[in-house]
Amino acid sequence: xxxxxxxxxxxxxxxxxxxxxxxxxxxxxxxxxxxxxxxxxxxxxxxxxxxxxxxxxxxxxxxxxxxxxxxxxxxxxxxxxxxxxxxxxxxxxxxxxxxxxxxxxxxxxxxxxxxxxxxxxxxxxxxxxxxxxxxxxxxxxxxxxxxxxxxxxxxxxxxxxxxxxxxxxxxxxxxxxxxxxxxxxxxxxxxxxxxxxxxxxxxxxxxxxxxxxxxxxxxxxxxxxxxxxxxxxxxxxxxxxxxxxxxxxxxxxxxxxxxxxxxxxxxxxxxxxxxxxxxxxxxxxxxxxxxxxxxxxxxxxxxxxxxxxxxxxxxxxxxxxxxxxxxxxxxxxxxxxxxxxxxxxxxxxxxxxxxxxxxxxxxxxxxxxxxxxxxxxxxxxxxxxxxxxxxxxxxxxxxxxxxxxxxxxxxxxxxxxxxxxxxxxxxxxxxxxxxxxxxxxxxxxxxxxxxxxxxxxxxxxxxxxxxxxxxxxxxxxxxxxxxxxxxxxxxxxxxxxxxxxxxxxxxxxxxxxxxxxxxxxxxxxxxxxxxxxxxxxxxxxxxxxxxxxx
Numbered sequence: 063x064x065x066x067x068x069x070x071x072x073x074x075x076x077x078x079x080x081x082x083x084x085x086x087x088x089x090x091x092x093x094x095x096x097x098x099x100x101x102x103x104x105x106x107x108x109x110x111x112x113x114x115x116x117x118x119x120x121x122x123x124x125x126x127x128x129x130x131x132x133x134x135x136x137x138x139x140x141x142x143x144x145x146x147x148x149x150x151x152x153x154x155x156x157x158x159x160x161x162x163x164x165x166x167x168x169x170x171x172x173x174x175x176x177x178x179x180x181x182x183x184x185x186x187x188x189x190x191x192x193x194x195x196x197x198x199x200x201x202x203x204x205x206x207x208x209x210x211x212x213x214x215x216x217x218x219x220x221x222x223x224x225x226x227x228x229x230x231x232x233x234x235x236x237x238x239x240x241x242x243x244x245x246x247x248x249x250x251x252x253x254x255x256x257x258x259x260x261x262x263x264x265x266x267x268x269x270x271x272x273x274x275x276x277x278x279x280x281x282x283x284x285x286x287x288x289x290x291x292x293x294x295x296x297x298x299x300x301x302x303x304x305x306x307x308x309x310x311x312x313x314x315x316x317x318x319x320x321x322x323x324x325x326x327x328x329x330x331x332x333x334x335x336x337x338x339x340x341x342x343x344x345x346x347x348x349x350x351x352x353x354x355x356x357x358x359x360x361x362x363x364x365x366x367x368x369x370x371x372x373x374x375x376x377x378x379x380x381x382x383x384x385x386x387x388x389x390x391x392x393x394x395x396x397x398x399x400x401x402x403x404x405x406x407x408x409x410x411x412x413x414x415x416x417x418x419x420x421x422x423x424x425x426x427x428x429x430x431x432x433x434x435x436x437x438x439x440x441x442x443x444x445x446x447x448x449x450x451x452x453x454x455x456x457x458x459x460x461x462x463x464x465x466x467x468x469x470x471x472x473x474x475x476x477x478x479x480x481x482x483x484x485x486x487x488x489x490x491x492x493x494x495x496x497x498x499x500x501x502x503x504x505x506x507x508x509x510x511x512x513x514x515x516x517x518x519x520x521x522x523x524x525x526x527x528x529x530x531x532x533x534x535x536x537x538x539x540x541x542x543x544x545x546x547x548x549x550x551x552x553x554x555x556x557x558x559x560x561x562x563x564x565x566x567x568x569x570x571x572x573x574x575x576x577x578x579x580x581x582x583x584x585x586x587x588x589x590x591x592x593x594x595x596x597x598x599x600x601x602x603x604x605x606x607x608x609x610x611x612x
Contacts, residue, residue: 067098067321071285081290081416084431086282086463092255094281095133095169098321103130110325113299114159115342117331122159129166131246136167138244140198143223143235147172147251150194150261154178154201154211154307157330160227160237161306164200165316169278172253176261179307180207181577187214190263194273194470197222200237203229204332255279256461261470262309262407270519273470274309274408281317283410283464286432288318290416291403292350293376298324299346303339303353303513309407310381310513314352324350336360340369347373354381354513356544358388358400366395374398380405381513382545389423402426404453404501406487408466408479409433412453413491413499425498426491432464437493442482450492450502454484509538511546516580518601524575525550525582528568530558535591535599539584539608550582551604553591560587 070092074083089097102109107127114122124132145151151173155161161177168175176194180202187210190196199221201207208224208231215221226234253259259278263271288294292302292314302314319326329342340361343351351374358379377398389400403414404426412435415427429435436444437451445451455462457480465485469475479486490502509516518536525534533553538546550568558564565585572581592603 067282067285070282079418081431084286084290086279086285086432088255088279088282088463090255091252092278092282093169093250093253094259094278094317094321095166096250098281098317099126099133099166100130102126102320102323106323109323111320112159112162112326112328113346114328114330115346117329117338124159129162132163132241133166133170134246134248135241135244136163137170137248139241140167140171140173142244143198143240145171145173145198147253148258149173149198150176150196152176152178152190152194152196152199152201154180154182154199154207155227156180156202156204156332157306157328158202158227159328159330160200162316163241164237169253169259170248170251172251172257174258174261176263177307177311178263179305179577180205181307181579182207182210183574183576184210184213186576187211188217189270191218191221193263194261195220198225200225200227201234202227203231208234253278255282256467258467260312264407264517271517272472272475275467275470277467279463280312280410280466282321283432284313284316284318285321286318286430286464287313287403287410288322288324290430291401291411291414292319292352292378293417294319294322294324294350296323298322298350298375299327299348300324300350301327301329301343301348301352303329303334303357313380313405313410334360336364340364340366340371343374344370349373350376350378352378352380354545355379355384355388355400356382356512358392359543362388362391362395366392371396377401378403380411382510384424386423389421404489404491404499406489409455409487410464412455412487422494422496422498425494425500427499428497429499433462436484437491437499438484442484445492447493447495450490452505453487453489453491453499455487457483457485459483509536509546509548511538511541511548511579512544514579516548520576521548521550521572521580521582524572525552525568527575528571530554530564530568533591533599535601535604536582537601537604537608539605541583547583548580549584549586549604549608551586551588551591553589554587 070088072085076082103126109126111126111129112124165175203226224234225237227237255278260276262274294300300319304310378401380403401415403411405411411430413426415421434456488505491499521536525531532555535551539549541547569581592600
């Protein structure tokens with residue numbers, strides 16, 4: 063562990079070397095950009111921090127000294143353009159290295175980053191701009207991102223400036239050209255460790271997406287992610303597959319890996335291609351790797367035995383359930399056991415296979431010592447071994463350093479998640495006699511497909527705008543490749559009849575109205591939907607019916 067953070071991390075291990083205690087005691091003014099990026103730059107200025115490779119073949123490497131100076135330039139640029147401490151800045155930058163420059167530069171200013179996926183559509187941006195009072199946006203020139211943002215700004219008038227990376231567009235300021243005008247020296251802005259640092263929008267499982275607000279503690283808490291789950295160290299070259307707009311990026315590409323002195327490998331691609339990804343691991347000798355189980359399924363289907371993956375020291379999974387066959391096949395080819403973990407955008411890993419634990423295929427592992435984890439019933443009473451309960455974290459009524467600060471501008475949801483001295487995850491599991499946790503599902507109706515977490519409400523809202531749809535319910539159905547795919551069960555209006563043409567029309571309608579990965583791959587037309595006495599749709603009944611058809 064690097065000396066510069068030993069002072070604020072308290073760890074203990076058992077006689078077998080397993081982590082049994084992990085506490086954070088950060089300085090009151092802890093700021094990752096200053097204390098980690100700049101901190102390592104002072105100790106080891108020439109140490110490589112980022113190795114970025116674009117799918118076109120373009121490459122760039124950044125030492126910690128270069129990263130420190132570039133983020134100073136970015137901080138100076140944002141300040142000159144009016145960005146102040148506490149301002150909300152949305153970043154839609156795919157896997158471009160500019161994302162890292164922006165996040166750390168904004169941290170130095172005390173501004174709040176809002177990562178967002180490039181798959182959002184006009185209405186998605188309008189909702190997010192209005193909800194968070196976004197003042198600035200930095201977006202990629204690739205794809206239709208800037209077009210959707212410009213269209214949104216016809217309604218949302220409070221955006222003060224738009225920056226564009228890797229290209230140009232009328233009405234936008236060139237991020238890449240503008241930063242070159244500014245000094246690489248920047249005097250530290252005083253920020254407090256419990257002040258807002260990061261804001262994510264949730265998947266919207268029970269309504270429109272909620273705003274998850276994190277403090278600077280969040281960046282420190284991810285030490286446990288990198289050091290004890292990904293098992294990175296000074297010589298590690300780590301690769302996590304994630305778009306910068308998703309919470310998994312913070313888990314594997316932004317914080318803990320740097321704190322442990324590892325080098326972050328970033329492969330900047332548009333569409334996942336298993337052959338190309340395997341080639342990247344082989345060519346650049348990746349040593350630590352993390353991806354959803356779906357990616358490993360594609361690797362096996364591609365012919366993983368045809369690639370040299372001998373550089374890998376650690377392989378981790380998260381985001382969806384693991385098929386034991388995938389676990390066994392990957393172990394057969396590489397000799398590595400896939401190490402699963404469970405957590406949320408609101409947290410760092412809650413349950414995981416840490417360090418030298420022996421994983422049970424299909425199990426999430428055991429509770430991470432940062433948290434006091436408990437499984438409870440609907441009355442918040444702890445359940446017995448073997449019984450399903452909601453995964454909760456005891457907080458003793460106090461702010462927990464590894465959790466979100468709150469659901470921003472949503473006191474009701476914050477209170478719903480925190481009560482009886484428990485933080486409620488909304489996910490359920492059961493625990494075996496050895497203390498391993500086994501995932502069951504959401505208390506609500508989230509769909510997990512190819513590593514994405516998809517909430518049904520947004521898709522239903524789009525479908526209901528189509529003239530053919532009278533009522534609809536969106537659920538997940540099992541899929542051998544993606545884990546789950548989105549299914550829409552639809553009651554048609556009287557002027558429409560079921561047809562293959564209508565299925566295609568509805569699918570394209572969703573693709574054009576919201577992020578394309580959310581579209582229903584399966585559509586079933588029915589005469590009526592199952593409902594409660596009060597008229598609420600029973601999605602559980604639809605899922606059960608689909609399971610009985612298998």
